[in-house]
Amino acid sequence: MKQVDYIIVGCGLASIAFCEQLRANHKSFMVYDDNSQKSSLVAAGLYNPVVLKRFSDVWKAKEQLEIALPVYNKIEADLGVKFDHKLQLLRRFTSIEEQNLWFNAADKPSLEPYLSIQLLKNTHDCIDAPYGFGEVLHTGRLDTENLIKSYKFFLKEKDTLKEEQFQYHKLQIERGSLKYNEIIPKQIVFAEGFGVKKNPFFSHIPLNGTKGEVLIIQAPDLQIDFGVKSSVFIIPIGNNKYYVGATYNWKDKTHQPTDEGLDELLTKLKTFIKCDFEVIRHEAGIRPTVKDRRPLVGRHPKSQNLYVLNGLGTRGVMIAPYVAEKLFNFIENDKPLDFEINIERFKH
Numbered sequence: 001m002k003q004v005d006y007i008i009v010g011c012g013l014a015s016i017a018f019c020e021q022l023r024a025n026h027k028s029f030m031v032y033d034d035n036s037q038k039s040s041l042v043a044a045g046l047y048n049p050v051v052l053k054r055f056s057d058v059w060k061a062k063e064q065l066e067i068a069l070p071v072y073n074k075i076e077a078d079l080g081v082k083f084d085h086k087l088q089l090l091r092r093f094t095s096i097e098e099q100n101l102w103f104n105a106a107d108k109p110s111l112e113p114y115l116s117i118q119l120l121k122n123t124h125d126c127i128d129a130p131y132g133f134g135e136v137l138h139t140g141r142l143d144t145e146n147l148i149k150s151y152k153f154f155l156k157e158k159d160t161l162k163e164e165q166f167q168y169h170k171l172q173i174e175r176g177s178l179k180y181n182e183i184i185p186k187q188i189v190f191a192e193g194f195g196v197k198k199n200p201f202f203s204h205i206p207l208n209g210t211k212g213e214v215l216i217i218q219a220p221d222l223q224i225d226f227g228v229k230s231s232v233f234i235i236p237i238g239n240n241k242y243y244v245g246a247t248y249n250w251k252d253k254t255h256q257p258t259d260e261g262l263d264e265l266l267t268k269l270k271t272f273i274k275c276d277f278e279v280i281r282h283e284a285g286i287r288p289t290v291k292d293r294r295p296l297v298g299r300h301p302k303s304q305n306l307y308v309l310n311g312l313g314t315r316g317v318m319i320a321p322y323v324a325e326k327l328f329n330f331i332e333n334d335k336p337l338d339f340e341i342n343i344e345r346f347k348h
């Protein structure tokens, strides 16, 4: 038998952020991951404090970035791997009206630090952008695939990762004590993303799930070192490769990439990219989205030592460290959870 402070189910962005809380506070833990969900792996990993469709601010963007970036930078330092890449991000305008909306938004105090008031002209032959671009400031890309692979390796070396399915029916709960196979944890945090749908303890939480498909393309003539947001994102990832994404599908909950997804991405991409390219990867994942667009964090209504950390939606990179800190302080320091992230907000 092995006693640990925590079991964590899942090894995506939510789990990694919570593990970092545990490491910082000298708690022992064991992580289970079965590779059943792909959201964190296929994510573009962008962190960007502005909703670029409507030019509005992202919920608690400043606070989240202030917490998130030091967490990722600490992991980089501890693991000796670089994941956080600063990225210049340009919003392609499609009309004069859109340019005007941008400059109006840039006047708002909450957006002023993030929207440059310079109109950038297009100087690249391979891009069609007659109305130019606006630059979003303080943006970057977390290489989530590299982060997760490296983090799993790091956990494995410390014998704190089991690459297997957590089987809910094997969890024994007796008079408040937990036992799972040979592990006796004080608490369990479930961070399974869309996989929580199979979790009998938290299957009631209102997680919708939104499938997203993405492409990696090879485009030697494109030669850009900045990201462009138009009807889709195109983001340079090195060696003439670019990440293109993403689709939003609320009905299909499978992980398979589809012909429809491919068509949609290519059609949108070709509206503003004018050079040849080759698709070298096509992938899909399910974002753990929630109707009110807020995370799902909290304690099981009956079993006091079971917790959930989920609902990171379309912005897991920025939100994960923020909610992980909130959950840790709730469990260990009795700090109440904000109503807007607490699963109790859905109690009737």
Ligand SMILES: Cc1cc2nc3c(=O)[nH]c(=O)nc-3n(C[C@H](O)[C@H](O)[C@H](O)COP(=O)(O)OP(=O)(O)OC[C@H]3O[C@@H](n4cnc5c(N)ncnc54)[C@H](O)[C@@H]3O)c2cc1C
Binding pocket: 009, 010, 011, 012, 013, 014, 015, 032, 033, 034, 035, 036, 037, 038, 039, 040, 041, 042, 043, 044, 045, 046, 047, 164, 165, 166, 167, 191, 192, 193, 194, 195, 196, 211, 212, 213, 214, 245, 246, 247, 284, 285, 286, 287, 288, 309, 310, 311, 312, 313, 314, 315, 316, 317, 318
């Ligand atoms: C196409 C796409 C693009 C995106 N782009 C961005 C972006 O640019 N920026 C951004 O911030 N966010 C982006 N996101 C959203 C982001 O990916 C999510 O918010 C985030 O990854 C959710 O992380 P998670 O850890 O909650 O869930 P997941 O990443 O789904 O991780 C859950 C983990 O739990 C494991 N698991 C589940 N059940 C079990 C079980 N029973 N036993 C063991 N393990 C289990 C799974 O294998 C998985 O590893 C994107 C998502 C998609 C799909």
